[in-house]
Amino acid sequence: MKALLSSAYMLLTCVTSLQAQSSSDSLSILAQYQKFIQVYTAKDYSQCVNIGSQLQKRLEHPNVLYKLAQCQCQSGLTEQSLALLGQLAVLGLPYQPEENENFQALTTHKNFLKIREQFAQNRQPVQNSSKAFELSDPLLIPEGIAATSQGEQFFIGSLAKNKIASYTPLAGEHDWVASQQDGMFSVLGMKVSKDGQSLWVCSASERDSLNGYSGIFQYDISTGKLRHKYVLDNKTGAHLFNDIVITRKNAVYFTDSKGRQVLTIQPNTNQIVPLLKEVDFIYPNGIAMDEKEENLYVADLTGLTRIELTTGNYYRMATNQVTYLNGIDGLYIYKGTLVAIQDSGNNDDRIIRLYLDKDKKKLAKAQTLQSFHPDFVIPTTGTIVGDEFFYIANSQLRNLNPDGSYTNSEKLKKPLILKLKLSPKI
Structure with a gap:
């Protein structure tokens, strides 16, 4: 879930949700980001460079780097600005610096044309869906x-209506879990168990006194009945199982975005517990x-972390200057590779x-499977069936307000599920 808006907005949202909780390195990073945005908005370019350079060492988010490059250029640090733009271009970002007045001083620089061309190449649509x-x-x-x-049945969760719809190629769609049935909150990530018998559902509330409640619901696929329900309240802090x-x-x-952790359910006690107590993610999302x-x-706002289940060791995944790893929502394994739905913050x-x-x-490598689709309105998550990836193309998250009301509801379109063939390894 992209927290209703873009990656940049998500960062600010995280600042607000974390300020009510205990001090941590994550809070420090997010507070530093908030200050960075303030000085950037105020066009205090000198301060923007100072704060942004410090923040860059801890949060290499494209949104941060692109704004820092603008402030560097406005502060006369043209070589540093060009270098940062070049880094973003190599990573595959689709920016258009030639249309940004903050880069006016670079337009005659000999290296700027090459960087522009790389950005233009990054903006070429890849259409496989x-x-x-x-x-x-x-x-x-x-x-x-x-x-x-085998794709005989699809389950689609609703943030707005607190329900799960079912779709089959033969019978079409119907409500599989009715609105608020079994105490269901807004529906987020879901998975079918390996044996095909259960649907496991992440659910969370951001409304009224239940804001910060979150639950895991296990349903019997053959009957549609609830098997188990595990809920955390908001008394010791907010939760959002994602x-x-x-x-x-x-x-x-499962990820707890507001709790900043990966959680698991103890089989003997049915208690929800942290998998790694010492790790403090920043809005963990796809898993x-x-x-x-x-x-x-x-996936969290800083990139990707690998956790070894046998040892409990964890590692930050290095980009190796192949691409950027920020802004990932849905995340999946396919034949030893990762498939991700990603937002650059732009x-x-x-x-x-x-x-x-x-x-x-x-x-080692990165391959863009789909980009700049005309029907994209915040794609969120997907599911792999055989060698095909089915995904929500137009979640339209920004039209849903925290209180459950809609913005411009008359402009909303029917939910579209796209699919693409997962291509051979490159």
Whole structure:
């Protein structure tokens, strides 16, 4: 879930949610980001460079780097600005610095043309998707999607209506879990268990006295009945269970975006506990587990973290200057690679495939599978069926307010599910 707005807005949202909680390194980073945005907005370029240079060492988010490059240029630091723009261009960002007045001083520089050309190449659309199916309700605001192993049945969750819809190619769509059934909150990430018997659902509330409540719901797929329900309240802090993975033995791991942790459910006590107490993520979101069930991959605002389930060791994934790893929402494993739905912070969403080195500590290659689709309105999550990736193309999250009301509801479109063939390794 992209926290209603862009990656940049998500950072500011995190500052607000963290300020009510205990002091931490994450809070320090986010507070520093907030100050950076303030001086950038005020056009205090000298302060912007000072704060941004410090922030860059801790949060290499494209939104931060692009704004820092602008402030460097405005402060007369043209070489530093060009170098940072060049770094962003190599990583595949689609910016247009030639249209930004803050880079006016660079337009005659000999290296600027080459950088412009790289950015222009990054903006070339990659179109590999086709329509899978469409749902009827424009007010659904879907965020999570899951499917049975052969794609006989799809499940689509609604943020706005606190329900789960079912779609089958033969029978079409119907409500599978009715609105607020079983105490369901807004529906986020979902997964079908490896044995195909259960649907596991992340759900969270941001409304009234229940703001910060979150739960994991397990449903029997054959009957549609609730098997188990695990809920955390907001008494010791806010929670937002965002996405989930399940092992073959039905052990579950899920991200808590507001709680800044990866959580699991103890099989003997049914208690929700942190997987790694010492790790403090910044809005953890997508989560994936490799085929051998040895490693978890967790996306947060700073990038990707790999967690070894056997040892508890964890590693920040190095980009190796292949691409950027920020802004990832849905995250999936496919034949030893990662498939991700990603937002650069510039409203240019894309679907990428990430190839890891043999030690699984840094990227080896990156492949854009889809970018600049005309129907994209904040794509969020997907599900892999065989060799195809099905995903929500137009969640329209920005039209849903925290109180459950809509903005410009008359302009909302029917939810569209696209699919693409996962191409061979490059």
